Amino acid sequence: MRILHTSDWHLGQHFLGKNRYHEHRAFLTWLVDQVERHRADAMILAGDVFDTGTPPSYARELYNQFIVELQRTGAQLVVLGGNHDSVAMLNESRELLGCLNVSVIPGVLADPERQLLTLYRQNGDPGALLCAVPFIRGREVLESQAGQSSQDKQQALQQAIADHYRTLFELAEHHREQLGASLPIIATGHLTTVGASSSDSVREIYIGTLEAFPASAFPPADYIALGHIHRPQKVAGLEHVRYCGSPLPLSFDEVGQQKEVLLVEFVAGGLERVTPLPVPVFQPLARLSGCLDELGIAMAELAENGSETLPVWLEVTVTGDDYLSDLQPRVEALAEGLALEILQVRRQRPQSGNGLAAAGGETLSELTPDEVFERRLAREALSPERQQALSTLYRGVLARLEEQS
Incomplete structure (x- = not known):
């Protein structure tokens, strides 16, 4: 059988x-x-x-x-x-x-x-x-x-x-x-x-x-x-x-x-x-990470070794150039003329001391959704009243989703 x-x-x-x-x-x-x-x-x-x-x-x-x-x-x-x-x-x-x-x-x-x-x-x-x-x-x-x-x-x-x-x-x-x-x-x-x-x-x-x-x-x-x-x-x-x-x-x-x-x-x-x-690959995908100079070289190599018939769908994470305000057009310019389609551009944010994971090794999977939301909210410069209002809205959305499911 x-x-x-x-x-x-x-x-x-x-x-x-x-x-x-x-x-x-x-x-x-x-x-x-x-x-x-x-x-x-x-x-x-x-x-x-x-x-x-x-x-x-x-x-x-x-x-x-x-x-x-x-x-x-x-x-x-x-x-x-x-x-x-x-x-x-x-x-x-x-x-x-x-x-x-x-x-x-x-x-x-x-x-x-x-x-x-x-x-x-x-x-x-x-x-x-x-x-x-x-x-x-x-x-x-x-x-x-x-x-x-x-x-x-x-x-x-x-x-x-x-x-x-x-x-x-x-x-x-x-x-x-x-x-x-x-x-x-x-x-x-x-x-x-x-x-x-x-x-x-x-x-x-x-x-x-x-x-x-x-x-x-x-x-x-x-x-x-x-x-x-x-x-x-x-x-x-x-x-x-x-x-x-x-x-x-x-x-x-x-x-x-x-x-x-x-x-x-x-x-x-x-x-x-x-x-x-x-299962064969029917559409090539790739991820690249680096500063703009590094990304330009990596994109050229990727396009050269990619499919002859299909453009590569690409996610780009930019490191070290987070101060640039025109990051998206700069990344897209690097791919101009290459068999690449940039679907997503991300900035690599520096880790701060008040992030979602504690320095003691706590991981995201150990936190509840409420804890993740509250810790993320705490990173915003908002008044206590505004934070309370957002928390109330968040819990209301969760309650409605649970009722629907």
Whole structure:
């Protein structure tokens, strides 16, 4: 049994104003070719199909066109909703796509048995059982209780997510016994786990303790296909718990990562191997840092060694020239006539003693959002009344966002 594990396509994303249609189109064409080349029986798309809940029409067209092209391979497709996806939007075409060997699980379903899927080999025999878990919203698995503290709510949600996994896994074990076959059990998820290394483009989807769901809370499945983190990686060093990562770099801090999808193979009811399939670079990106003189030399070298057909999208961080008021036009002048497109120019600010991290080694990840806001606010020369007003506005925005989510 061979399965391709992919996630975080983010169709419809605009990268600092740049449309990514051609990159996504090239990736999806490549992906169908991989299904054929490796004779994959099924594909799991572990969330964040689209970049927003209201994707542009061309992004929906890419999605539908991919499903049509996948038909020639005979591979089964399972689509899980992510935190960027709209449950209602994915649900619109669920029944229609069911006629095309596509199972869509946009959110947690009322009947857990509908989230237990059988994956089939190309010859029609059952090949694996799938506990199809999408991104889990608190309202889907919890009821609010009066008097609960924030900590109580966080712990209750974490327990509810673990219980949801356990329920599905027990259903899968029972179904396997009924079939009388030695089938591997696979689970999916779209969340952050302990120790996962993320990037700037990843939105934290739970707060407090739930920013890192413990790997020990997953059921003992043969393979756990995860989405949400864009950097491909094992979880807690476990071979069978994996993020495949996003196929395209979604922020400049993902430049240099080897993007991949995972070919997962099962033999005799268990996991045999996981093979990364490197995704080609469809649009070159780069980051440069230095003073203006250094940047001019680096840009010339980058353009000389870059693609012959595509300009390099570039992020530039200027150091040592922060006193200049016309920095943007000076940087753009350096790239004139070169196969480069400067998408972002940043100044490297000197670190001050009252920064967001303390001198004792405290890191940003150790601070709460409120602490980050208050420390940043303290750096501004504002009256106490103005600081209080901004703090009130900030907490009001947070409260409204929490209500909407």
